[in-house]
Amino acid sequence: MIKQIFIFISLAIIGLGFYLALFYDVPDAQMMINFFTSWFLIIIGISSLLINLFWGK
Amino acid sequence: MNKKVIFILILTLVALVVLYLYSFGPWAGVRASGNFNPASLRLSDANSLSAVNKSETFGTYQNKDVKENYYVIQLPRDWRVSTGKDPGSYAIAAANANVQLGLMDVPDNSTLELYVLSQDEPRLRQSLAGYSRIEYTKESINGNEAYRLIYVSRVGGDTYQTIREYIAGQDHAALMVLTSKQSYFPNMQPTFNSIINSFNWQNK
Incomplete structure (x- = not known):
């Protein structure tokens, strides 16, 4: 059960990251912070998904 | 682990x-989203630009700095044109006139007119001494939605008159700021109008 919740949260983080990267309209002055935040979420999301997959194997 | x-x-x-x-x-x-393109500073062959009138006193510039906002504009040939602060902009030195052309970002949750009236003009009113609006009009520049704000302000005891022309575009809007001393303004206005009316986006 905990593993499934963890996968759901990871996928939600990845989804939020892609939303910020591709669809969110950002003012020019905040492009850099948006780029960093979105890819940070994508990396953390994928990483936690993989860790969840390989944990205990 | x-x-x-x-x-x-x-x-x-x-x-x-x-x-x-x-x-x-x-x-x-x-x-970076756009880079200065050396071609933007070269005079272009106006023959290929159907939307722009050919002229001996005006030269045609094609700005190709920002991918979604290529534009074409005519400027007097004797004005010194250089790149501005950001990609897609020009800083122009001329006798009795100060002209800046550039691109500006308008958030998707706003319209250009709302942005001009609710953000840009209040900012000018706060930052410029003696700011006073003379005229505000909605117009069309070569089929593009545009807004013209004319105002006066004081700098060091002199009064300056400025046209701020906002032209809606695909990603960014274009902003032209054309300023001269108020006493020279009636002489400069036809040139300013020619510059503004020559503007057109290339990837509409």
Whole structure:
């Protein structure tokens, strides 16, 4: 059960990251912070998904 | 923790460091949204530009700095044209006139007119001494939605009159700021109008 919740949260983080990267309209002055935040979420999301997959194997 | 998890953690750490360097560090310049294109400063052959009138006193510039906002504009040939602060902009030195052309970002949750009236004009009113609006009109420049704000302001005891022309575009809007001393303004206005009316986007 905990593993499934963890996968759901990871996928939600990845989804939020892609939303910020591709669809969110950002003012020019905040492009850099948006780029960093979105890819940070994508990396953390994928990483936690993989860790969840390989944990205990 | 097994070896695979440790490997993923190390990989994540490396990716985050690279991301930081790419966002805020020395590699940040690599991913700029637009770059100054040397071709933007060269006079173009007006024959190929159907929307722009050919003229001996005006030269045609094609700005190709920002991908979604290529534009064409005519400027007097005797004016010294150089690149402005950001890609897509020009800073122009001329006798009795100060002209700046550039691109500006309008948030998707706003319209150009709302942005002009609720953000840009209040900012000007606060930052410029003696700001007073003379005229505000909605118009069409070569089929593009546009707004013209004319105002006076004081700098060092002199009164200056300025036209701020906002032209809606695909990604960014174009902003032209054409200023001269109020006493010279009636002489400069026909030139200013010619510049504004020559503007057109290239990738509409």
